[in-house]
Amino acid sequence: MKRALALSAMFLLALLAWSAPVRAGEEAPVGKPAPAFELQGTDGKTHKLSDYQGKIVVVVFHSLKCPWAVAYDPVLGKTVTGFAKPKDDKAPEVVFVGINSNKAESLDQIKAASARLPFPILKDPHNKVADAYGARTTPHTYVIDQKGTLRYVGGIEKAPTAPDEVGKSSEQYLGPVLAALVEGKEPPVTKTAAVGCTIKRD
Numbered sequence: 533m534k535r536a537l538a539l540s541a542m543f544l545l546a547l548l549a550w551s552a553p554v555r556a557g558e559e560a561p562v563g564k565p566a567p568a569f570e571l572q573g574t575d576g577k578t579h580k581l582s583d584y585q586g587k588i589v590v591v592v593f594h595s596l597k598c599p600w601a602v603a604y605d606p607v608l609g610k611t612v613t614g615f616a617k618p619k620d621d622k623a624p625e626v627v628f629v630g631i632n633s634n635k636a637e638s639l640d641q642i643k644a645a646s647a648r649l650p651f652p653i654l655k656d657p658h659n660k661v662a663d664a665y666g667a668r669t670t671p672h673t674y675v676i677d678q679k680g681t682l683r684y685v686g687g688i689e690k691a692p693t694a695p696d697e698v699g700k701s702s703e704q705y706l707g708p709v710l711a712a713l714v715e716g717k718e719p720p721v722t723k724t725a726a727v728g729c730t731i732k733r734d
Contacts, residue, residue, distance in 0.1 A: 558666045559665070559666035559667075559685050559723075560664065560665045560666055560674070560682055560685070561682070562682050562683060562684065562685055562722045562723055563681065563682065563683075563722075564681065564682060565680050565681060565682070566581065566589075566591075566665075566674065566676040566680055566681065566682040567581075567661070567664035567665055568580070568581050568582065569581050569631075569654075569656075569661045569664070571631065571654035571655060571656055571661065572639065572654065572655055573652035573653065573654045573655075574639070574642050574643045574646040574652050574653045574654075575652045577652070579629065579652065579654055581676070581680070582680075584627055584629075584676075585678070585680065586624065586625075586678050587624055587625045587626065587627050587678060588624050588625070588626045588627070588675065588676070588677055588678060588710065588713050588714065589626075589627055589628075589629060589675070589676040590611075590626065590627070590628045590629070590673065590674070590675055590676075590706070590710070591629050591630075591631060591665070591673070591674040591675075591676065592608065592628065592629070592630050592631070592671045592672075592673050592674075593630075593631050593632075593633060593662060593665075593667040593669070593670050593671060593672045593673075593731060594630040594631065594632050594649075594653055594670055594671060595632065595634050595637065595670035595671075595728075595729060595731075596632070596634075596637050596641060596642060596645045597634075597637070597729075598670045598728060598729035599695040599729070600669075600670065600671065600695050600698070600727060600728040600729055601670040601671050601728060601729065602695075603695040603696065603698045603699075604671050604688055604698050604699070605648050605649055606699070607688060607698055607699040608628065608649065608651075608671075608688070609648075609649065609650055611628075611688075611706060611707060611710070612628050612650045612651060613650070614707070615710055615714070623714050623715070624677075624678050624713070624714060626710055626714065627651070628650075628651035629651060629652065629654060630646075630649060630651060630652065630653035630654065631653070631654050631656050631661055631662070631667075632653050632654070632655055632656060633656040633659040633661065633662035633667065633731050633733070634670070634731060634732045635658075635659070635732050635733060635734045636732055638655075639655040642655060658734045659731060659733045659734060662731050662733070663733075667731060668726065668730065668731060669726050669727065669728030669729060669730060669731065670728045670729050670731060671687075671688065671726070671728055672685075672686075672726040672728065672731075673685070673686060673687065673688055673706060673726065675706070675709055675710065675713070675719070677713055683709070683713060683719055683722065684705070684706075684709045684719050684721070684722055684723070685722070685723050685724075685726075686705060686721075686723055686724030686725060686726050687705055687706075687724050687725060687726040687727055688704075688705060688706045689701040689703060689704045689705055689706070690702075690703035690704075690705070690724070691725055691726075691727035692727070705721055705724050708720050708721070709721065
């Protein structure tokens with residue numbers, strides 16, 4: 533009887549842990565559904581994660597002022613270009629979405645500076661989406677597969693020591709992860725450390 537009660541209690545605790553929302557500062561778990569979002573973008577449209585069902589989605593938490601985020605802009609631009617057209621007609625499309633959660637950077641400011649990126653930046657008021665994902669830095673990067681499952685969390689590459697060294701690492705993460713998912717394979721890595729500036733929360 534005691535054993536049955538103990539097992540029941542363990543099952544209940546596991547169920548609660550499974551259904552509990554991700555706390556601020558705690559990264560969303562890889563292998564589980566990515567947190568939903570609905571935010572206004574620099575393109576004047578409202579973007580929902582569900583809009584991209586059937587596509588691979590790269591979510592990058594971005595900042596206009598962070599030297600790390602600015603340095604990674606051209607690197608991300610090249611990555612977007614590299615995955616713009618699937619080699620196979622049956623291969624999933626890859627889309628990129630930037631999210632700005634910094635309290636001091638307004639949507640108007642983001643619009644003025646967004647021309648340097650080939651994808652929309654969405655404004656995250658009161659950093660609710662950043663909290664849901666557990667994003668801490670810019671650029672903190674998340675890759676979501678066609679079914680809405682989070683498959684990768686971390687940096688674009690092995691963390692360099694300074695912003696002027698970005699894009700030069702011999703250990704790249706984002707590109708190989710996307711290449712694997714496009715080919716229907718398992719990502720070579722699922723979680724890494726993200727370097728960057730701390731997201732300025734409300």
